Amino acid sequence: MRAVLALTALLCISGAAAQANAPLIQGESGGWRQGRATFYGGPERFLQNFADRGPPPEYGFGNAIFGSCGYTQQNYTEGVTYANVPYPKEALAALANIDEDFPGSCGRCYEVRCKNGLVLSNGTSIFNTTQGYNLPAHAPNATDDYNRTWLGNPTEALQEQSVLCWNTSSIFVVITDNCPCIQTNVTTGEVNGVNPPCCGDVYHMDLSYWGFQQLAHPLNGIMMTEFRPVSCDTHEPLQFNPGFINSTIYGDKVETGWAWFPYKQNTDNFWLPGAGIGGSNATCVELGPKAGGLTLASRQAQKAGYQPFGKASAVQFWLKDKNGSSTIPDLSVSVGDYDDKKYCSAVKISSLTPVQKQGTYAQFSIPITSFQCPFPATQITQIGFQNSDGQLVSFCLDEIVLVGGGNGSGKVSSSSVP
Template sequence: MKWRNEVAASSTHTRKSHHIQVDRISYSYPDCLSPVAKQQIPASVTVRHQPANMQRRSGSFALGALWVLCSAALLSGVRGNAAGVATPLSAWRNGIASVYDAPTLGAVIGSCGYGAISQSSYPYWSIGALATSNLFFQEGPVEGCGMCFQVQCINDGSNGEGFVGKCNPNWQTNSITFMVTDQCPECQPDQLDLNAAAFQKLAPLVNGRIALQYRRVTCTPQEPVTVRVDANRGSGGWMRLWVMNTAGTAGVAGVSVRTAGTGGPGVPLSNVFGADWETGASPAQPLDVIVTSDDGSTLTLPGAVAASFVGLGAGASNFGQDPTAASAGQVAAAASQQNPPVAAQSTSVAVSG
């Protein structure tokens, strides 16, 4: 894919000393895209740049955009929901949705720090960003990272936002659920910035913006909670991790670690940015990881971090899920479904070692 700068530094935004530069990029279409797909992709996109630990839509994404677009067949057959039918956690709110700048953006990296999002597992590229002025961003833990929202396009102007006639034909019965992986400093408070795979389930990508109503709902991944460790200097050293695939309310309010099998509350980690959790002095490893959701539920992952381990650890269970329920076969079956079914929900779960 050929990309070129069209207009540089059209706008800037600053948050917590993290500078964001907004550039306008235009591109030519790769041959692998069908004519229909080409019609759905805008002729130019906006790229925002941030430091590595807070990247929102990296300008370097173009290096991998061609193979992602061609091999993943983004514009056909991508799952539209991060979950099945879920339990509402808030009232409906009126707002608008915009679409991530290019189909690959948001699936590679976002400010929450989850890393590359797979098309074949939760949240199935059904992802998006909250405005930094959004109620859920400001009041929820970890800036809303990991939370899920149900979205319905409004085609008739009834929510007062305009954009009449922009939705797909089935707008009255169609909705999607997406997971928050990113933030949008320049967005309006009730503006959701959606990945193209999610947006196109509501409206043609060429429309760019749509009116909507949205509400927070429970997340329902079939996969167990896992821990991704990207820095680990061993016992007594610095360690940084992310908690992935949380079910239920999915707002991670706290994470603690303790030497595996020792019991007790553990050492609380600090949330430094996005959905990351860090400690400057790890207890003796291996470690149990204790996750606390924003509804007060707790989940213990026994031995989740091996000594000096870096990478994605194996999961055992999830909030509201029996410890033996998330077998490899069930996870594989869930990944093959167009709309993954709802996982059981509970108000409190504790898995002992």
């Protein structure tokens, strides 16, 4: 988790893919809904105006590089900066975990636009400028990256927050993080705070500084929005609730609804161009002699309307040795309940017969019943590939698919980003 001081109070940030085949919104409204947004991260040039909020280089604003969906936590040996995260920095966003479509939100794309006027606080009351840290009160002339100054607050005399948007244009973001209502210690699980902006009855997301400034001046700190879920490929509007979870877990990258977590790895690639079937992307991980692996999970997806494994009969995937050997790495494959930390029996690759081969890749299909889960398949929300024997192993995975699973349909291509 990353602790971030938002405009109103202490805000903790614990931190894409295609949605083709998801049903489109019907009607002319386009599915727009009302929401609210704050921002996190930003350039030190702007953030240092608020040195009393916290120490450099974050100054209490947090960092959008590291997200709870795992996408930006890659290539540790190179060092992680905004220059090598897999999505444009203006597209990074976090969803409040009390939002009704939070389950399976990793990788989901949204179209967001600023809404002029009064900002709502929790309880749908009007946001009061004395509720927390007021950015304009500390640096009213601070400019954004386009050297623009703040347009002011028309209701400042009433101590009410009003925002003047730049225009009515929209941005497209991908959910790479979450904004938790209840702040907990990541080690002990102990509750140690509450994040007011992400705890109310107003739909809320955190945009990155660079996305926020496309819509309104960052000195506003908070604004009302209109938003809708969209296809990451086509930007067509999609059905709002329940959120779409792709039955393809990994295509050209991690697909909509799925987080990506390598652990105890030497190196890893979120997507490695040309390493997949037919020259597509693949996700590749090198694990050292100590046990480690790669987990793909759909958070809070045990809820009705989601449950990606609920109707699945099998999980299929392509696997190869990353270094070109014809020997297939003998990984252990397991499934489980990501949020409740409950797990099923593991299946060794060496116990399986490939369905087919293509070059150094072999395709495997594992019936869900083979994992002998002590709980219903509706509660399964993750799949993991572990180096259980502790040997040095380097592998690539491609086309990880739930046969008959997900609440979308079929395999998709996901070569585009927002």
